[in-house]
Amino acid sequence: MTSNxxxxxxxxxxxxxxxxxxxxxxxAEQVGVNPQTIGFLERGQYGPSLELGLKLARVFGVPVETxxxxxxxxxxxxxxxxxxxxxxxx
Amino acid sequence: xxxxxxxxxxxxxxxxLRTARILSxxxxxxxxxxxxxxxxxxxxxGSAPIGFVVLRLIGLFSAVxxxxxxxxxxxxxxxxxxxxxxxxLRDKAYVGTxxxxxxxxxxxxxxxxxxxxxxxxxxxxxxxxDLLAGxxxxxxxxxxxxLAWREVPVADAEDEA
Numbered sequence: 551m552t553s554n555x556x557x558x559x560x561x562x563x564x565x566x567x568x569x570x571x572x573x574x575x576x577x578a579e580q581v582g583v584n585p586q587t588i589g590f591l592e593r594g595q596y597g598p599s600l601e602l603g604l605k606l607a608r609v610f611g612v613p614v615e616t617x618x619x620x621x622x623x624x625x626x627x628x629x630x631x632x633x634x635x636x637x638x639x640x
Numbered sequence: 641x642x643x644x645x646x647x648x649x650x651x652x653x654x655x656x657l658r659t660a661r662i663l664s665x666x667x668x669x670x671x672x673x674x675x676x677x678x679x680x681x682x683x684x685x686g687s688a689p690i691g692f693v694v695l696r697l698i699g700l701f702s703a704v705x706x707x708x709x710x711x712x713x714x715x716x717x718x719x720x721x722x723x724x725x726x727x728x729l730r731d732k733a734y735v736g737t738x739x740x741x742x743x744x745x746x747x748x749x750x751x752x753x754x755x756x757x758x759x760x761x762x763x764x765x766x767x768x769x770d771l772l773a774g775x776x777x778x779x780x781x782x783x784x785x786x787l788a789w790r791e792v793p794v795a796d797a798e799d800e801a
Contacts, residue, residue: 574798583723586794595792596725 561618564592566610581605651710657791660711663702664785668778670699675774679767686766696774703781711791715783729787737782744775 567577567588574592578585581602590596591606598606598618607614655663674695678688688696706712714726715733722730755762763771 584726587723587725589794589798590725590792599724602724 558620559594559597559618560620560622561591561594562623563588563606563617566612566617567592570610572609577606577609580609651708651713653705653709655705655709657788657793660706660709660784660788663706663709664781664788666702667699667706667781667785670695670697670702671774671778671781672699674699675770679763679770680761682764682767686764688770699774700777703777706781706784706788709784711787712781712784715787729790730783732790733783733786736786737779740782741775741779 567574572580574585574588578588582605583602587596591598603614603618607617610617674688674692674697678692678696681692682688714722715730717726717730719727751760752762754760
């Protein structure tokens with residue numbers, strides 16, 4: 551990860567934050583950044599440093615690659631329907 | 641859990657992005673035209689025509705406003721007061737300022753060489769001091785100006801809250 555414009559870095563920060571019921575301000579306080587920076591991260595307008603990526607992952611208790619990826623994440627609906635389709639195909 | 645919230649610099653003046661950009665145009669226009677134009681079209685006694693003095697004042701006051709405004713304060717803030725994204729923006733603004741200043745100096749050196757061959761305009765001692773003042777004021781205001789033009793307008797309501 552770089553601190554430059556995050557042109558190829560995808561993230562699921564907004565999803566995890568909503569799931570955890572945290573506001574941007576809450577999350578920002580926990581990782582030591584300004585709330586606006588969380589907004590920039592969620593919109594993919596900023597790529598975090600490795601340190602910030604790890605801190606964010608630690609807040610949600612997940613590996614950093616669950617939050618950030620160089621490849622686009624599969625839509626949630628597709629992720630949920632995939633196991634069902636596999637079960638239906640058996 | 642990490643509890644090291646950065647302290648955003650508290651600016652005595654907060655301006656909208658649009659106002660900051662308008663002020664930045666006033667700075668560059670006022671300082672650029674006011675000092676350069678005033679030096680080129682100086683009176684025989686060396687003083688600048690009144691119109692250019694007014695432009696200089698507009699540029700100067702706009703520069704002061706930008707300097708104490710949020711973006712100007714961000715450009716002067718220490719590392720401890722900014723988070724990593726803001727530090728990156730601030731550092732890029734200083735790199736941009738340095739590049740513009742070096743290009744301006746380079747252009748002036750090229751002109752000073754060319755002017756000898758084509759008998760072009762060169763500043764006298766008083767005009768040189770004026771130009772130096774304009775150059776210094778611009779270099780102080782430029783990081784804030786660059787931050788204002790690179791700032792991405794807030795795209796969602798949660799950021800504004």
